[in-house]
Amino acid sequence: MSRAPLWLRRYAALIRNAWLVDLQYRASIVLWLLWGVTEPAVALGIWWGIAGDGQVAGYARADFARYFFALMLVNQLTIAWDSWYLDGWIREGELNFRLARPLHPAHEAVAENIAYKARTAGMIVVVWLVVSLVWPAVRLPLAPGRWALTAAAVLLAAAMRFFISFTTGLLAFWTTRATAIMELHAGVSLFLSGRLAPLALLPPAVAAAAALTWFPYMLAFPVELLTGAAQGRAVVTGFVGQLVWLGVWIAAYHVTWTRGLRRYGAVGG
Amino acid sequence: MPPAITADRLSKTFKVKVRDPGLKGALRALLKPRYRDVHAVRDVTFAIEPGEIVGFLGPNGAGKTTTLKMLAGLLYPTSGRVAVAGFAPWGGGPAFKRRIALVLGNRQQLVWDLPPEETFQLNRAIYDIAEPDYRERLAELVALLDLGDLLQKPVRQLSLGERMKCELAAALLHRPPILFLDEPTLGLDVTAQEAIRRFLTQYRERYGATVLLTSHYMQDVTALASRVLIINRGRLLYDGALAALVARISRTKRIELVLADGVTREVLAGFGDVKEFRFPNAVLEVPREDAATTSARLLAALPVADLSIEDPPIEDVIRAAFAGGIELDEP
Ligand SMILES: Nc1ncnc2c1ncn2[C@@H]1O[C@H](COP(=O)(O)OP(=O)(O)O)[C@@H](O)[C@H]1O
Ligand SMILES: [Mg+2]
Numbered sequence: 001m002s003r004a005p006l007w008l009r010r011y012a013a014l015i016r017n018a019w020l021v022d023l024q025y026r027a028s029i030v031l032w033l034l035w036g037v038t039e040p041a042v043a044l045g046i047w048w049g050i051a052g053d054g055q056v057a058g059y060a061r062a063d064f065a066r067y068f069f070a071l072m073l074v075n076q077l078t079i080a081w082d083s084w085y086l087d088g089w090i091r092e093g094e095l096n097f098r099l100a101r102p103l104h105p106a107h108e109a110v111a112e113n114i115a116y117k118a119r120t121a122g123m124i125v126v127v128w129l130v131v132s133l134v135w136p137a138v139r140l141p142l143a144p145g146r147w148a149l150t151a152a153a154v155l156l157a158a159a160m161r162f163f164i165s166f167t168t169g170l171l172a173f174w175t176t177r178a179t180a181i182m183e184l185h186a187g188v189s190l191f192l193s194g195r196l197a198p199l200a201l202l203p204p205a206v207a208a209a210a211a212l213t214w215f216p217y218m219l220a221f222p223v224e225l226l227t228g229a230a231q232g233r234a235v236v237t238g239f240v241g242q243l244v245w246l247g248v249w250i251a252a253y254h255v256t257w258t259r260g261l262r263r264y265g266a267v268g269g
Numbered sequence: 270m271p272p273a274i275t276a277d278r279l280s281k282t283f284k285v286k287v288r289d290p291g292l293k294g295a296l297r298a299l300l301k302p303r304y305r306d307v308h309a310v311r312d313v314t315f316a317i318e319p320g321e322i323v324g325f326l327g328p329n330g331a332g333k334t335t336t337l338k339m340l341a342g343l344l345y346p347t348s349g350r351v352a353v354a355g356f357a358p359w360g361g362g363p364a365f366k367r368r369i370a371l372v373l374g375n376r377q378q379l380v381w382d383l384p385p386e387e388t389f390q391l392n393r394a395i396y397d398i399a400e401p402d403y404r405e406r407l408a409e410l411v412a413l414l415d416l417g418d419l420l421q422k423p424v425r426q427l428s429l430g431e432r433m434k435c436e437l438a439a440a441l442l443h444r445p446p447i448l449f450l451d452e453p454t455l456g457l458d459v460t461a462q463e464a465i466r467r468f469l470t471q472y473r474e475r476y477g478a479t480v481l482l483t484s485h486y487m488q489d490v491t492a493l494a495s496r497v498l499i500i501n502r503g504r505l506l507y508d509g510a511l512a513a514l515v516a517r518i519s520r521t522k523r524i525e526l527v528l529a530d531g532v533t534r535e536v537l538a539g540f541g542d543v544k545e546f547r548f549p550n551a552v553l554e555v556p557r558e559d560a561a562t563t564s565a566r567l568l569a570a571l572p573v574a575d576l577s578i579e580d581p582p583i584e585d586v587i588r589a590a591f592a593g594g595i596e597l598d599e600p
Contacts, residue, residue: 006397013394017380017387024382097378099343100371102363103395265345265359266283 014111044068057200062137069138070226076121078158082109083182086169153222156242163249173260194220214245272316273479279349281310309335311503322480324490327500333483341371370440374452379424385435386420396443410438430461450482515580522560523579524553529572
């Protein structure tokens with residue numbers, strides 16, 4: 001272990017600490033996980049009832065079931081709580097010692113994400129496997145190529161949601177409302193990222209507007225890639241959209257981080 | 270060797286939003302915010318040589334923490350220059366950060382829910398400390414700080430003093446040549462304070478580290494540092510040896526007496542200002558230049574069993590300096 005390269009050792013240590021801390025807060029992790037399961041389960045229940053024996057915008061009952069199980073997993077793998085952490089670090093003065101260390105604080109945040117997601121997403125996979133034993137509707141066709149593509153899309157979505165959350169958290173340098181802004185973002189994403197319904201069910205005008213934002217790429221696209229709903233051209237545009245928006249959010253993060261630190265240190269002020 | 274730390278006409282002004290009370294005030298703050306300048310540090314100049322241990326003294330709000338944060342690169346000076354270990358701290362990058370330790374009194378790096386050893390291991394990875402070095406340094410810190418079985422207890426179960434000791438250990442594993450310690454003994458009991466002071470002395474002797482330590486406990490400074498910087502309302506009032514400070518600013522001496530029978534407070538009052546009278550002990554305060562003659566007169570006129578001439582307590586001297594009642598020369 002001590003012969004591993006520096007960054008591997010750093011990440012191993014950061015993830016270990018995050019994992020150990022999470023272990024102490026099992027109860028709250030279970031709560032967050034329950035919420036992560038309940039929301040799609042409720043949505044599924046509603047659409048299940050509406051679909052009846054027919055279809056809604058091409059979605060039959062089984063399609064909804066697969067969609068919301070995939071959503072549950074992808075959401076857990078891509079969710080990011082970083083704005084809450086950062087807001088706390090900045091307001092409680094816990095950023096100080098982090099800035100005095102020769103390691104960018106974002107690495108600690110990334111490690112937290114990895115530790116949290118490994119645990120919760122792992123649990124969801126187990127739940128999904130168990131449910132699929134008794135409920136054929138939620139079974140996915142065996143398609144390793146598609147799963148590999150999905151893995152790439154999930155990684156991009158997770159990176160994008162990380163930068164969105166981190167950047168929003170950095171707003172705490174300017175305002176005490178950083179987490180409120182993040183809540184607002186989560187509220188909008190409820191509709192535009194496919195959390196409440198597949199995007200195909202949105203009114204055409206809303207769907208067209210959503211397509212111009214990052215919301216579909218942070219959740220709906222990898223979900224539809226996993227269920228098989230995204231095919232051909234949609235796969236290409238999905239990845240292009242993800243890359244473009246990831247780039248935009250990385251740039252936003254850069255600007256916010258440098259400006260925020262300058263404001264914190266009041267450079268020139 | 271160039272100085273380890275230099276501050277040259279260092280100033281920091283914070284702009285603070287002014288808010289008048291009430292709804293009208295809130296509205297005005299939103300539409301047309303007004304700012305007030307807080308001059309936290311003004312024109313502070315000093316140089317600290319490698320291996321020096323310097324006490325940074327001043328009352329609350331004097332500008333000590335702000336100065337340390339500028340030296341550590343967290344705050345950018347409004348004007349003036351700083352150099353630490355040959356670096357400009359702001360933007361000094363990882364190479365600079367490896368050379369310093371910053372321990373801020375309130376918010377610290379130990380992970381609250383885990384034993385201190387987990388934070389130590391994390392720092393080992395962050396600072397890229399080789400395993401044998403890590404083990405050797407940890408063993409040494411455990412011995413010097415008497416950490417014993419604390420390493421495996423969750424931080425939240427440690428006392429304040431135990432936590433500060435572990436905090437110091439975490440901050441020193443990478444063996445930084447320059448230490449910035451902000452109120453390291455704040456809130457600790459006397460034993461813990463002494464342990465920390467003893468450790469800092471030993472650490473500096475072993476590694477020749479440069480230490481700048483803020484405190485508003487006088488004992489910290491009298492025990493640790495031969496040199497003090499005194500700051501008040503952002504201005505440096507004094508830079509020099511503690512003993513010289515007393516000589517320079519205290520205009521009085523204390524004559525401590527042990528009296529024999531028959532001497533009253535009233536009799537003593539004829540010789541000077543009676544500060545304490547608890548028979549047979551008494552303390553007289555007299556002008557500095559009169560100390561010798563007054564002592565001679567006392568010995569001649571009264572039955573005195575014992576007499577000694579002392580400087581006033583350092584606390585009183587510095588309190589007087591802070592109160593601004595005494596003019597200090599420009600350092
Ligand atoms: N971030 C900040 N914004 C505005 N004012 C500040 C800030 N930090 C410190 N101050 C003010 O600057 C002055 C010096 O504070 P500080 O350096 O913390 O003093 P000390 O550490 O000596 O107690 C105080 O008046 C304090 O209120
Ligand atoms: Mg302070």
